[in-house]
Structures are given as structure tokens and as C-alpha cells.
Amino acid sequence: MSVPPGGEVLGLAALMRRVFAGEDLGPVAQGFIDRAGRDPADAAALLDLATALFLADNADLARTVQAQALQVRRLYRLARPVAAAPAALRVLALAAPGELAANTPLDFLIEGSDVELDFFYMDADGAAAPPPLADYDLVFTVIGESDANAPLLRRAEALLTGCPRPVLNAPGRIARLARTDVAAALRGAPGVVVPHTERLARADLTAYARARGLPLVVRPVDSHAGHGLARIDEAEALSAYQRDTAGEEFYVMPFVDYRDADGAWRKYRVVLIDGRPYACHMAISSHWMIHYLNAGMRESAAKRAEEARFFERFDADFAVRHAPALAALHERIGLDYFGIDCAQTPDGALLVFEVDSALIVHDLDPPDLFPYKPAQMHRVFVAFRDLLGRRAGLRPGP
Numbered sequence: 490m491s492v493p494p495g496g497e498v499l500g501l502a503a504l505m506r507r508v509f510a511g512e513d514l515g516p517v518a519q520g521f522i523d524r525a526g527r528d529p530a531d532a533a534a535l536l537d538l539a540t541a542l543f544l545a546d547n548a549d550l551a552r553t554v555q556a557q558a559l560q561v562r563r564l565y566r567l568a569r570p571v572a573a574a575p576a577a578l579r580v581l582a583l584a585a586p587g588e589l590a591a592n593t594p595l596d597f598l599i600e601g602s603d604v605e606l607d608f609f610y611m612d613a614d615g616a617a618a619p620p621p622l623a624d625y626d627l628v629f630t631v632i633g634e635s636d637a638n639a640p641l642l643r644r645a646e647a648l649l650t651g652c653p654r655p656v657l658n659a660p661g662r663i664a665r666l667a668r669t670d671v672a673a674a675l676r677g678a679p680g681v682v683v684p685h686t687e688r689l690a691r692a693d694l695t696a697y698a699r700a701r702g703l704p705l706v707v708r709p710v711d712s713h714a715g716h717g718l719a720r721i722d723e724a725e726a727l728s729a730y731q732r733d734t735a736g737e738e739f740y741v742m743p744f745v746d747y748r749d750a751d752g753a754w755r756k757y758r759v760v761l762i763d764g765r766p767y768a769c770h771m772a773i774s775s776h777w778m779i780h781y782l783n784a785g786m787r788e789s790a791a792k793r794a795e796e797a798r799f800f801e802r803f804d805a806d807f808a809v810r811h812a813p814a815l816a817a818l819h820e821r822i823g824l825d826y827f828g829i830d831c832a833q834t835p836d837g838a839l840l841v842f843e844v845d846s847a848l849i850v851h852d853l854d855p856p857d858l859f860p861y862k863p864a865q866m867h868r869v870f871v872a873f874r875d876l877l878g879r880r881a882g883l884r885p886g887p
Contacts, residue, residue, distance in 0.1 A: 498533045498608075500567045501589060502596040502851070504540050509853040514541045532561035543589050551588075559586055559610050563617045567596050567606040576605035578874075578883055581625040583648070583660070584608045585632040585641045590713040593631035593658070593826070593847045598873045613640035619648065626881040627655040633847035634666035635711045655880045657825040663846050666822075668740045671844045674821045680814035682838045684742040691737055698727055704744040709736030715780055720744055747777075747832040747840050754779055756842070757799075757807070760828040760850055762872045763879075764819040766811075768803040769828070769850050769869060771796040787858055797861035814839040825876065 507514060521538035524531050535558035542551035585591045599606055609619045611632065622628055630645055632638050645660040672686040688710060689697055698705060707730065709717040717734050721727045748754055756779040758769040772784035773792045786792050808815065818829065828848035832840045852866035
């Protein structure tokens with residue numbers, strides 16, 4: 490099945506790879522602008538331009554450009570490298586318009602493989618018709634959970650009723666990944682700690698703090714990457730947070746101290762592929778709010794050595810110690826593929842911060858600094874390709 494001219498995109502993985510390599514995306518973005526100027530039907534140039542703008546933190550303009558692209562077309566094919574294996578598996582991804590965190594970034598997981606990947610960007614009213622589902626080997630819902638995406642997930646669920654092809658990551662299951670729903674679903678799961686989470690209006694935060702006590706953790710609903718995330722230790726800090734942070738509704742939960750005996754904080758990213766866990770990264774920080782890019786992993790050989798040991802021992806250590814917890818996660822979340830950001834409590838339980846189908850999993854870190862990562866991420870990608878093949882009834886990938 491062919492995609493008409495103007496529908497083949499480089500995609501997020503290819504553009505983010507350039508960013509990690511230190512390349513200035515300005516000339517690349519200008520090239521997209523020039524292409525769209527020469528051919529107004531070249532919507533792929535606009536969609537790639539929107540991705541480049543999101544990567545440059547120009548979200549307002551990115552959304553405008555993305556909307557222009559989707560006015561022209563809603564079906565796009567991910568460009569495949571010339572040296573890639575011949576396409577053997579056709580996958581349709583049902584996607585949502587929006588920022589980079591709006592969708593599962595599948596292109597990282599199948600980059601360079603024998604998977605031909607099309608993205609169809611849904612609209613809530615169904616005015617845009619998807620391509621025939623029978624033209625694909627399977628359909629994958631990449632729409633992430635959010636208030637904005639809730640209508641799209643409902644539309645996707647209706648569309649996929651009676652789908653003639655296997656469906657991975659059912660949209661109804663993704664819709665139940667809100668933080669409050671996850672906390673409720675995992676309550677009482679063996680070996681799992683998920684702080685009781687509530688969704689509150691701004692006006693109710695003070696009363697919650699008085700009733701539940703401090704410290705607490707608060708973040709705006711639908712925020713990502715730590716934006717607006719804060720630990721509140723005193724009433725004055727909550728007043729300042731309410732004054733300085735945008736948003737009308739917030740997720741709030743008790744703070745759990747997960748420092749290790751050496752005083753450091755460690756956060757793990759693990760994906761579950763058909764129920765089997767795979768390590769993706771481990772970040773070590775002197776601060777409770779950890780993101781891999783600000784944890785000083787590049788600057789510390791000792792931290793990288795510890796992460797390498799975590800990867801090496803994961804199957805025989807972390808995955809075994811937390812096997813009941815990970816099995817409960819797979820059963821209760823019910824998705825074919827999803828990720829968790831987590832830690833370990835001092836008494837050895839799995840502390841789950843987030844369950845999400847749209848966490849970025851990649852192999853972009855420089856191999857000279859992280860020589861242990863390529864092999865580990867290759868295992869993740871092979872496992873994901875094997876999942877697709879099994880569900881489609883095809884042979885394993887190369």
C-alpha cells in the first residue's frame with residue numbers, strides 16, 4: 490500500500506537523534522519551510538517542521554504548524570532508511586495531534602527494523618476517515634492518556650470495535666492510565682507502593698493539605714517532564730505554588746521518601762513488553778525530583794558504572810525481587826506495551842511514580858560515554874518487534 494507524495498515523514502526519532510548529536514535544527518527546519526513553500530501539498534514537511542519546533546521548545550508555533558499539516562492530510566508514513574531490512578510487517582498507529590508526549594513514540598522502537606509504520610492522526614468527531622484497517626497486519630493505539638486525548642480514545646475504541654486485524658494497546662485500557670485511576674488499580678497489589686492520589690481543583694489544595702498533612706507532591710493535570718511538579722513542605726510554600734503555577738486542576742499525593750542508605754535518590758525506567766520487564770535507564774541524583782537529563786549521569790563515571798551494573802543484573806536481580814509487583818502491574822494495567830518510572834522504598838517495595846504508554850525509550854545516548862546502553866536497548870527493540878510479529882502471526886524480526 491502506497492502513501493501519496495507529501496506523506497512521508499522523518500519523525501521524532503530521526504530529528505531527536507540530531508539534537509542529541511549536538512546538531513542545530515535551524516537549517517533542517519528551514520529546509521522543511523522551503524519544501525512546504527515549493528509544494529503546499531507537502532504536508533510531511535509541515536509535520537516534521539512541527540516536530541522540530543516542539544524539540545526547540547517553541548510549542549505554540551509547533552501546534553499551529555501541526556494543525557496546518559493535518560488540514561492537508563492525516564495519514565503519514567515513517568521514512569525508512571535505505572539500509573533498513575525490507576518491510577515485512579505493516580503497522581497502523583492511531584495517533585493524536587499534540588505535543589511530543591501526546592503519543593507513544595513508536596518510531597524509536599522500530600527504527601531500522603522491517604516494520605512499515607503509518608500514523609493516522611485521529612479527530613474526535615470522526616470526520617477524517619482512516620485507511621482500511623484490513624490493509625495492515627495490526628493496529629497499535631499510540632494515543633496517550635490525557636484530558637485532551639480522552640475524546641480521541643473514545644473515538645478510537647469505537648473505530649476498533651470488530652477490527653479485522655489484531656489491536657495492541659486497546660484505547661479503553663489507555664484511558665485508565667490517569668494517575669488517580671492507576672493508584673486505585675494498583676491499591677493492594679503485592680510489593681507495590683503507589684501513594685493515594687487525588688485530583689483537586691486549585692481552591693481545594695489548601696484544605697487537602699490541612700486534612701492530610703505535609704509534605705505532599707503536587708502537579709498540574711496533564712503536565713509532563715516535571716513541569717509544575719513540586720514538593721510542598723510548609724503552608725507558605727503551598728501558597729507560593731498556587732500563586733506561581735498555572736492550571737485549574739492538580740494531582741496531589743503524599744510525599745514518599747525513597748532515599749537509599751547512601752543518601753542518594755534512584756529512579757528507574759522499565760518497560761513491560763507483553764508482561765516481561767526490560768530495563769531502560771537508571772538515574773541517580775542528590776535531589777528527589779529526578780530526570781535522566783539533569784541527574785548528572787554524563788558527568789559521573791561512578792553513576793554510569795552503577796547503571797551498567799543495573800542493566801547487567803536486571804534479569805537476575807531487580808526483575809526477580811519485584812516479580813510479584815511487575816506481574817500485578819501487567820495484569821491490572823492490561824496493556825501490551827507500557828512503561829513505568831519507579832524507585833525502591835527502604836523496605837524493598839516497588840514505588841511507582843508513573844504508568845504511561847507514551848514514555849520515551851531510546852538509544853540516543855553517546856556510546857562513548859554509555860557503551861553499555863546499545864546492547865540493552867537493542868534487547869528492548871527486538872522484544873518489541875517480536876511482540877508485533879507474534880500478534881500479527883508473522884515470523885520474528887531479523
